[in-house]
Amino acid sequence: MNISIVGSGYVGLVTGIGFAELGNNVIFVDIDKNKLAYINSGKPPIFEPGLEELMQKNKGRYYGTENYTEAILNSRVTFICVGTPSNRDGSINLDYIISASKKIGKALKVKDGFHVVVVKSTVTPGTTEEVVKPILEDLSGKKALIDFGLAMNPEFLREGSAVKDFFNPDRIVIGVKDDRSKKIMDEIYSKFSCPKLFVDIKTAEMIKYAANAFLATKISFANEIGNICKRLGIDVYEVFKGVGLDHRINPSFFRAGIGFGGSCFPKDIRALIAKARELGEDPKILKAVLDVNEEQPLRLIQLLKKHIPDLKGKKIGVLGLAFKPNTDDVRESRAIPIVKKLIEEGAKVIAYDPIAIDNFKRLFPQIEYASKADEVLDADAILIVTEWEEFEKLDYTGKIVIDGRRIEKARREAEIYEGICW
Numbered sequence: 001m002n003i004s005i006v007g008s009g010y011v012g013l014v015t016g017i018g019f020a021e022l023g024n025n026v027i028f029v030d031i032d033k034n035k036l037a038y039i040n041s042g043k044p045p046i047f048e049p050g051l052e053e054l055m056q057k058n059k060g061r062y063y064g065t066e067n068y069t070e071a072i073l074n075s076r077v078t079f080i081c082v083g084t085p086s087n088r089d090g091s092i093n094l095d096y097i098i099s100a101s102k103k104i105g106k107a108l109k110v111k112d113g114f115h116v117v118v119v120k121s122t123v124t125p126g127t128t129e130e131v132v133k134p135i136l137e138d139l140s141g142k143k144a145l146i147d148f149g150l151a152m153n154p155e156f157l158r159e160g161s162a163v164k165d166f167f168n169p170d171r172i173v174i175g176v177k178d179d180r181s182k183k184i185m186d187e188i189y190s191k192f193s194c195p196k197l198f199v200d201i202k203t204a205e206m207i208k209y210a211a212n213a214f215l216a217t218k219i220s221f222a223n224e225i226g227n228i229c230k231r232l233g234i235d236v237y238e239v240f241k242g243v244g245l246d247h248r249i250n251p252s253f254f255r256a257g258i259g260f261g262g263s264c265f266p267k268d269i270r271a272l273i274a275k276a277r278e279l280g281e282d283p284k285i286l287k288a289v290l291d292v293n294e295e296q297p298l299r300l301i302q303l304l305k306k307h308i309p310d311l312k313g314k315k316i317g318v319l320g321l322a323f324k325p326n327t328d329d330v331r332e333s334r335a336i337p338i339v340k341k342l343i344e345e346g347a348k349v350i351a352y353d354p355i356a357i358d359n360f361k362r363l364f365p366q367i368e369y370a371s372k373a374d375e376v377l378d379a380d381a382i383l384i385v386t387e388w389e390e391f392e393k394l395d396y397t398g399k400i401v402i403d404g405r406r407i408e409k410a411r412r413e414a415e416i417y418e419g420i421c422w
């Protein structure tokens with residue numbers, strides 16, 4: 001099938017290249033010329049394991065363009081994968097969705113034949129039918145579900161294992177109302193054997209938020225229990241091993257530490273809270289999930305000050321800047337509040353990350369960056385912020401290590417070692 005993807009970032013690019021690998025022809029649309037140049041040269045503009053190999057392998061099956069009309073005229077389905085960031089008040093910012101919908105609407109006007117528009121971006125319940133649909137109808141002069149199809153297909157891939165996740169999803173959720181769109185969506189995902197859930201469009205939107213909210217809740221819950229365990233001298237990792245073996249619970253996402261970051265959990269929880277408030281609800285659990293997450297990284301500094309009370313002029317090493325391993329994404333990384341606090345306290349920060357330094361430098365040009373992890377070990381104390389595998393290979397002998405991510409070798413070797421929740 002010929003598929004177009006509007007918004008070629010983490011989700012759009014991985015999804016499109018995944019579809020190409022499955023034998024489809026894919027046209028990527030983006031407003032970022034630089035990204036398109038990368039795509040057209042067969043190289044990913046982002047780091048994601050396995051993506052470059054797939055892009056090389058499928059050369060000729062995809063290309064990138066800024067031209068919406070060309071993309072829509074030459075495809076049967078368009079996936080909207082643009083970003084949905086937060087407004088200042090935490091509510092969802094639909095600017096990219098609106099602008100993409102307008103351009104798709106204009107292109108639909110000149111297209112003969114049935115075309116399906118699929119919202120893949122994470123959008124609050126109601127957005128596809130109350131925002132995207134009217135814009136498409138207005139600018140195309142056509143009627144949704146009759147002249148063109150509409151669907152909502154939330155994405156569950158995880159950065160760092162996005163390619164693997166694309167090919168091995170736990171489930172595929174498709175919100176759809178008309179039979180023709182349902183048939184086409186069924187065909188697109190025909191090679192996947194996981195459960196496929198066909199639901200109402202609004203329900204599909206909500207499934208994504210409920211899933212992210214639950215996972216974030218699991219993390220904040222593990223951290224809160226971990227904070228109590230730390231005071232009691234109990235190893236929270238052993239506790240959650242015992243808890244996770246309960247088949248009603250499941251062991252994933254109980255890694256207590258300095259909290260969650262990234263481009264999804266924080267903004268999606270904020271958007272869900274804002275949506276709930278708009279509806280007259282006061283979501284207490286969701287607010288607490290964010291509160292715990294805000295405090296957690298700063299606990300690392302409190303633990304550091306137990307050993308070095310005055311940080312002024314002290315050299316503090318930060319291991320890890322990405323919001324999690326195997327990605328160069330630093331959006332809402334827990335390294336951000338930590339480095340900010342260290343600077344406020346007058347510390348001299350030296351930081352290292354295998355691939356996220358360039359992105360972090362844009363936020364903090366004033367700190368020192370090490371080209372190798374070893375260089376950070378000379379500091380007066382070391383904070384472990386991201387659990388990169390290579391940090392399990394460093395020599396921590398004689399060092400002061402404050403660990404936010406449970407690096408076992410540091411735990412065994414460091415002269416002074418503090419785990420955030422253990």
Ligand code: NAD
Nearest residue numbers: 007008009010011030031032082083084096100121122155
């Ligand atoms: P991203 O910022 O990496 O990519 C978005 C892309 O859209 C950018 O390349 C941008 O240039 C492009 N864009 C913006 N406006 C455009 C327009 N009018 N026309 C064409 N292109 C446009 O974002 P992402 O991380 O891929 O996230 C996209 C959506 O998917 C968000 O709603 C996010 O919440 C959701 N999501 C993300 C992940 C994840 O792990 N990153 C996982 C699941 C769902």
